[in-house]
Amino acid sequence: MKLPPLILASASPRRVALLKLLPVKFQVLPTDVPEVAHEHLSPLEVCQLNAHRKTRAVAKQIPDALVLGADTLVFLDNEILGKPRNHADARRMLARLQGRHHQVVTGVCLMHLRSHRERIFAVSTDVLFHPLNARQIRDYLAAIQPLDKAGAYAIQERGELIISEISGSYSNVVGLPVERLREELCAW
Numbered sequence: 334m335k336l337p338p339l340i341l342a343s344a345s346p347r348r349v350a351l352l353k354l355l356p357v358k359f360q361v362l363p364t365d366v367p368e369v370a371h372e373h374l375s376p377l378e379v380c381q382l383n384a385h386r387k388t389r390a391v392a393k394q395i396p397d398a399l400v401l402g403a404d405t406l407v408f409l410d411n412e413i414l415g416k417p418r419n420h421a422d423a424r425r426m427l428a429r430l431q432g433r434h435h436q437v438v439t440g441v442c443l444m445h446l447r448s449h450r451e452r453i454f455a456v457s458t459d460v461l462f463h464p465l466n467a468r469q470i471r472d473y474l475a476a477i478q479p480l481d482k483a484g485a486y487a488i489q490e491r492g493e494l495i496i497s498e499i500s501g502s503y504s505n506v507v508g509l510p511v512e513r514l515r516e517e518l519c520a521w
Contacts, residue, residue, distance in 0.1 A: 336357060336399055336518060336521060337397065337398060337399040337445055338360070338395075338397070338398045338399065339357055339358065339359040339360070339398065339399050339400075339401060340359060340360050340361070340362050340391055340395060340398045340399070340400045340401065341359050341360070341361045341362070341401050342362060342363065342364050342387045342388050342390070342391040342400050342401060342402040343361070343363055343364075343387070343401075343402065343403060344361065344363035345508055347487075347489070347507050347508040347509070348403060348508050348509045349361060351504050351507060351508065351509040351511050352401070352509065352511075352514075354504075354511055355511065355514070355515055355518065357518065359401070362391050362394075362395070364387045364390045364391050364402070366383075366386045366387050366390045368383045368386075368404060368415075369382065369383065369386070370413055370415075375411075376406065376408040376411060376413070376436060376438045376457070377438055377440065377455040377457065378455075379404075379406065379413065379438075379440070380404045380405065380406055380438045380439060380440025380455050381404075381440035381441075381442070381453050381454070381455050382440070383404035383440060384402045384403050384404045384439075384440035384441055384442040384453065385402070385440075385442045385444075385451075385453055386402075387402035387403075387404065387442070388400045388401065388402030388442040388443070388444045388451075389402075389442075389444060389446075392444045392445070392446040393446065396445075396446035396447040397445075397447050398445070399443060399444070399445045399521070400442075400443070400444050400445075400446075401441070401442070401443055401514075402441070402442045402444075403439055403440065403441045403442075403508065403509055404439065404440045405437065405438070405439040405440075405483055405505075405508045405509075406437075406438055406483050407430075407435060407436070407437055407483045407484030408435060408436045408437075408438060409429060409430060409433065409435040409436075414426050414429070414430070414435075414483065414484045414485070415483055415484075416480060416481060416482060416483055416485075417479055417480055417485045418480075419480070420474060420479070420480075422485070423474055423479040423480065423485035424467075424470055424471070424474060424485075426484055426485040427462075427465065427470045427473065427474070427485055427486065427495070428465075428467075428470060430462045430484065430486075430495075431462050431463070431464055431465035431470070431495075432462060432463070432464035432465070433461070433462060434459055434460070434461050435459075435460055435462075435484070436457050436458065436459055436460070437457070437458045437460055437483075437484070437505060437506045438455055438456070438457045438458075439455065439456050439505050439508065439509060439510055440453070440454075440455045441453070441454055441455070441456070441509070441510065441513070441514060441517075443517060443518075443521065450521075452517055452521070454513065454517065456501070456502055456505045456510035456513050457501065457505075458499055458500065458501030458502050458503075458505045458506050459499065459500040459501055460488075460496060460498075460499050460506060461496070461497045461498045461499070462495055462496060462497060463494075463495060463496070463497045465495060469494070469495075472494070473486070473491060473494050473495055476490070476491045476494070477490040477491060487507070488503065488506040488507060489507050
């Protein structure tokens, strides 16, 4: 792929690892843009808006780079389940998710400010949790660090304990839809 210098606007080690799966060289430049969630926006729109805000903040600093920003959220019945505030909040989230379908949505933005080009898209993956009791939830939370994860879980960290099935992109649930991103970078 022939691309301008690529910058990942994220400090997420999961996104770094996923982006390394593609044949691209990149730098990491995290941003501290606060995430927003407007009630009148759909889950896909919320993620796309946040991805765009993160990407633009970095692109304004380095307009000749191709900047990649992403935002991943968990939605249950169109309600955002963000990062838990504490372990009690994490237990509450997993108790709500147990035995139910929910969506993991990642908004992605690619922006090259100098040429006024941008591409924004979102990918949604349906996830079904096993029915879980309080002990299973407690054991799972003891096995991972849930406080930096939307929905208080990580599919790549003992996900088999809580997840029954997924429909869609596995890498999207981790935090970056690699399959779709590959297509978009090739088309760039």
